[in-house]
Amino acid sequence: MIFWRCFCCIYPEEHQEISENKSKDYPWDIYSLKELLLATNIFHQNNKIGEGAFGSVYWGRTSKGIEVIGNERKGRDGVAVEVEILGRVRHKNLLGLRGFYAGGDERLIVYDYMPNHSLITHLHGQLAEDCLLDWPRRMRIAIGSAEGLAYLHHEANPHIIHKDIKASNVLLDTEFEAKVADFGFAKLIPEGVTHLTTRVKGTLGYLALEYAMWGKVSESCDVYSFGILLLEIIGAKKPIEKLPDGVKRDNVQWVTPYVQKGAFNHIADPMLKGKFDRDQLKSAVMIAMRCTDGNPENQPSMICKAR
Known part of the structure; x- marks a missing residue:
């Protein structure tokens, strides 16, 4: 079974080296699976803060001090649509895509963290x-x-x-x-x-x-x-x-x-x-x-x- 998860993060002023590699086809940061799993304590229940359209939403923090939120995705199609759409939109009142991880059976997408919640x-x-x-x-x-x-x-x-x-x-x-x-x-x-x-x-x-x-x-x-x-x-x-x-x-x-x-x-x-x-x-x-x-x-x- 393939799991999809998505994350949200906040960047400090000093932009760290989470994602050194950027594809010319993808203008977003590319994260490692290890870092994102560590950030959310492997999606521990104590980190769960809500629900999204396709799964549970989690909070975490990377070793670089970036705050993250992850949503454990339970369907491939919805996330594929979401990534495609997020790649198209640029507006101050839309939550934009920050980056992603893609490898093996995991697909992880990363968003900006919103400190005042929903x-x-x-x-x-x-x-x-x-x-x-x-x-x-x-x-x-x-x-x-x-x-x-x-x-x-x-x-x-x-x-x-x-x-x-x-x-x-x-x-x-x-x-x-x-x-x-x-x-x-x-x-x-x-x-x-x-x-x-x-x-x-x-x-x-x-x-x-x-x-x-x-x-x-x-x-x-x-x-x-x-x-x-x-x-x-x-x-x-x-x-x-x-x-x-x-x-x-x-x-x-x-x-x-x-x-x-x-x-x-x-x-x-x-x-x-x-x-x-x-x-x-x-x-x-x-x-x-x-x-x-x-x-x-x-x-x-x-x-x-x-x-």
Whole structure:
């Protein structure tokens, strides 16, 4: 069985000699298997910090002081797609490929380490109580995520559909700048093609109806997911929540009555304690509602939201 793993790392100012060899075909660092295994203590359970699309995510440190995160991959195809796509994208709001190891039955890919973790840890995880995401930071994260997606949809050639936009796939750097990550489910859309049909993969609550029901992949899939993400950023509610009577309610169902009443203040995360811009709040909620419109033809494009 072939295992794929991926890593994230931070480089100190003195660029060390982890990867002396660079192929002209690959402008990335080339790592040794030994160094990456040592960095993560051979993927020890104590180093595990989360889950990715294809496996568990680990943290570690190399002998040169580089911090690393690794994701133990359980499928060849997803990683091959991810490496291909990462080789194509260059944008400040997309998590870029740093390097890789390839040899024998192992394929290891390396990313920049994001010290402020993922958005989900701040909205629902261990950092939620600290409320490090004030309103300006939340809006910057939303705009940065939109700009990253706008690049994928409109500037990358061929265009790219991410297919798995969610809070855990938005990473945050030292300045809380958003980095859209995890391209294992992504699809390249050839020029002139409006949509593809594929097997449904993704996270419940973020999936557009046309994708969840029929596997139809288009830009609107990411637009819908972004709308759900935006509501999550604003209100810090999970995409789907279970009510006391056992009924499940999604974010759109939760927000809609408040929108109809014009009671936008009730949508904001209580942890903000009223410290948010009312006009921005209303605008952001209305953008999210347009993104999650049941008819894809009524949805805006990501490039409109990024602007």
